[in-house]
Amino acid sequence: MPIRNNLKVIMAQRGVKSYTQLSKMTGYHYATVRHFAIGLHTRLDSGLVESICKQLDCDIQDLLYIEKKEA
Numbered sequence: 001m002p003i004r005n006n007l008k009v010i011m012a013q014r015g016v017k018s019y020t021q022l023s024k025m026t027g028y029h030y031a032t033v034r035h036f037a038i039g040l041h042t043r044l045d046s047g048l049v050e051s052i053c054k055q056l057d058c059d060i061q062d063l064l065y066i067e068k069k070e071a
Helices: 007-014 019-026 030-038 046-056
Strands: 003-005 064-066
Touching: 007 030, 007 046, 019 030, 019 046, 030 046
Parallel strands: none
Antiparallel strands: 003 064
16 A cells, blocks of 8 residues: 655645745755655655645645555
């Protein structure tokens, strides 16, 4: 069961228009933020997740979810 995120939705709700803007807000490199957002990450960086949650004023359970596959 892969871990997915709602980052694009939360960014839209908070008026964050681009990964570049979020990158500047969090202090993480653009590519790191983009890879996380589109699901290309190979591991979850807890510092990145914490920074995104702090900057977007959300909880981790708002940001991350486990995609359940139907049998």
